[in-house]
Structures are given as C-alpha cells and as structure tokens.
Amino acid sequence: MYSRELLKGILKPIILKLLNDHGKMYGYEIVQHVKASSQGKVLIKEGSLYPSLHALTKEGYLETEAVMVGNRTRKYYRLTGKGKEAVAPAVNEVIEFQATLSTLFGKPKTALS
Amino acid sequence: MYSRELLKGILKPIILKLLNDHGKMYGYEIVQHVKASSQGKVLIKEGSLYPSLHALTKEGYLETEAVMVGNRTRKYYRLTGKGKEAVAPAVNEVIEFQATLSTLFGKPKTALS
DNA sequence: CAATAATACATCATAATTCTATGTATTGCA
DNA sequence: TGCAATACATAGAATTATGATGTATTATTG
Known part of the structure; x- marks a missing residue:
C-alpha cells in the first residue's frame, strides 16, 4: 500500500477507465478489481x-442502475455520454504524469553517462 | 501542468532526490530545476x-546554510544523515507507484490479446 | 534611467481529496 | 451459531499543495 497522498488524483481516472473497459460495475466490485x-x-x-x-x-x-440480488441491493454504475468523453483526457493525463515521474525519478545524469 | 492532486505525495521525494543528487540546493533553484x-x-x-x-x-x-549573495540571503539545504537514509525508500516508493500506474492504466486485456 | 521582470525568501487561509470510524443489513461458510 | 465476506452509506479528521499576499534585491530593457 502506498502512502495515501500518492493515490490522490487517481481515483476518478481509475473509475472512469474501469467503467469504460467493463461497461458497468458496482462499488464493491471496483474495490476488489483494483486490489487484484x-x-x-x-x-x-x-x-x-x-x-x-x-x-x-x-x-x-x-x-x-439498482439491481436486487436476493434481498440485497446492488448499485451498478455506467458512463454517461459526458462520462465517455472524459475517459481519454483523464487516462492520458495519468499516463503522461507517469512518464514524467519516470523522468524525474530515474537515475541522475552524471558526467560519464 | 497536471491537475494539482496528482502531484500530492511527490514533493518530498523530489526534494530528497534532488539534494541527494546535487549535494546542496536553495529553494528557488529547486523550483527552476524541477521545471526544467x-x-x-x-x-x-x-x-x-x-x-x-x-x-x-x-x-x-x-x-x-545561509549564504549572502550581494545583499540578498540565499538559504542552502542539504541532507542530514537521517535525510540520506530516507532517500532510497522515498524514491523507491514513487518508482513502484509509477510502475503500478503503468499496469492500471495500460490497455485493457481483451479476449484476443 | 525608469519601469519591469527575475531572483529569493516567507506565511496563512483555502481547497481538494482520501481515510478512519462508524453504521446497517444480507449472505456464505466453518 | 458465529464469523467473514458482501454491499451499501456518511461524517469528521487528516494531509498536502495552492493562491494570495508580502518584502526586498538585482538584472534587463525600452
């Protein structure tokens, strides 16, 4: 588990990408999926x-969309049109950010390298 | 510039790594260096x-260490022993986090891939 | 040479986001 | 039968970076 602050900013992109890839998911399922x-x-x-x-x-x-499973309610979420438009920008920002982290935290340039 | 929340958690690792690589730096210099x-x-x-x-x-x-440059004070920072010990864990956590982002935000697996 | 930008430090209130703690209720398993 | 897992929810606390603001020196440029 990472220090909590590192995770800030990636939760909404994660949700958007997962729903984009899976169509619909419910909350508990998202938690388990990301963990795995x-x-x-x-x-x-x-x-x-x-x-x-x-x-x-x-x-x-x-x-x-609420679905009854036995006597328990399961609440499915899916992207709206607006949500679908938001996927690519959100995901791309994280991917770019990830590339920048690579640059900043890679090995330092020395006089010999 | 990334959404502000993405940057949370990386400021202290950045400072530790920069001072580890450069020996000593002053605040304004750190800002410029990271920007570049x-x-x-x-x-x-x-x-x-x-x-x-x-x-x-x-x-x-x-x-x-305060250094006078003309009539202006410049405040240099360097790592203490404790600071040096903190570099590797902090940097490694970011690097691992970066790898995890890669996994989470890469292309989804499909039945054909 | 006067105005502006850059250098260089500092602090505080605010904003944004996630977590902890807590709560309710059903279902599966040992 | 009791405990763990499933499944939802909320509110207060904690953390961290930013915006706004302030002071002062130095370099640049019209």
Whole structure:
C-alpha cells in the first residue's frame, strides 16, 4: 500500500477507465478489481470510493442502475455520454504524469553517462 | 501542468532526490530545476516548496546554510544523515507507484490479446 | 534611467481529496 | 451459531499543495 497522498488524483481516472473497459460495475466490485489488478498495492477504501461515485454521478459522468440480488441491493454504475468523453483526457493525463515521474525519478545524469 | 492532486505525495521525494543528487540546493533553484527537468510539466509553487523545506528541516531530514549573495540571503539545504537514509525508500516508493500506474492504466486485456 | 521582470525568501487561509470510524443489513461458510 | 465476506452509506479528521499576499534585491530593457 502506498502512502495515501500518492493515490490522490487517481481515483476518478481509475473509475472512469474501469467503467469504460467493463461497461458497468458496482462499488464493491471496483474495490476488489483494483486490489487484484494492482497485486494488492492499491487498496481503495469504501469510504473513499462511494463518495467519489456519488460525486461523479452528481456531476453527470455516471448513471446508476439498482439491481436486487436476493434481498440485497446492488448499485451498478455506467458512463454517461459526458462520462465517455472524459475517459481519454483523464487516462492520458495519468499516463503522461507517469512518464514524467519516470523522468524525474530515474537515475541522475552524471558526467560519464 | 497536471491537475494539482496528482502531484500530492511527490514533493518530498523530489526534494530528497534532488539534494541527494546535487549535494546542496536553495529553494528557488529547486523550483527552476524541477521545471526544467520536467519540460515545464511540474511547476512547484513557492507557496508549496518553502513550507515543505521547513517541515523537512524541522523533522531532521535537512539542514540549512545561509549564504549572502550581494545583499540578498540565499538559504542552502542539504541532507542530514537521517535525510540520506530516507532517500532510497522515498524514491523507491514513487518508482513502484509509477510502475503500478503503468499496469492500471495500460490497455485493457481483451479476449484476443 | 525608469519601469519591469527575475531572483529569493516567507506565511496563512483555502481547497481538494482520501481515510478512519462508524453504521446497517444480507449472505456464505466453518 | 458465529464469523467473514458482501454491499451499501456518511461524517469528521487528516494531509498536502495552492493562491494570495508580502518584502526586498538585482538584472534587463525600452
């Protein structure tokens, strides 16, 4: 698990990309999926995810569909048109940022290299 | 320039690595150096840097040396022993994080790939 | 030579985001 | 039967970078 601050800024891009790749997902599923695909290194807390999903919905990026599974409600999220437009810019920014981190934290140039 | 939240968590690692590579630097120099080496993509604000340098100093990672240049004071920072020990873990965490971003935001696996 | 930009430091209130703690309830398993 | 996992939710706390503002010196340029 990374220091909490490093994760700031990547939660919404993660949500957008996952929904873009999977069509629809529910909250708990997102948490488990990110945990698995990051080899346990990115552990999104439910206290972080649910408010973020609510905010994205309120802002018009996501829409919801409630499904009853037994006696339990499962709330699926999917991208709206606005949400689909937001995927590429969000993902690209993270990818660029990741490349910049590579530059900044790679080995320093020495007189001999 | 990236969305502000993405930069959270990387300021202290940047400072530690720069001082490790350069021996000593002053605040304004750090801002300019990061701007140049990130091709203008990471613009550390003085309102962010100076408080961070003060905090790292207070916590025992850095020590200072005031140098007069003309009539102007320049405050150099260098790593203490404790600071040197903190470099590798901080840098490694960012590098690992960067690798995880690569995994999470790479192209999704499809049935054909 | 006067105005402007750059150098160089500093602080504080604000904003943004995630986490911890807490709560409710159902379902599966040992 | 009790515990873990599933599945949702919220509110206050914590962390960190930024914007705004301030002071002062030095270099540049019209």
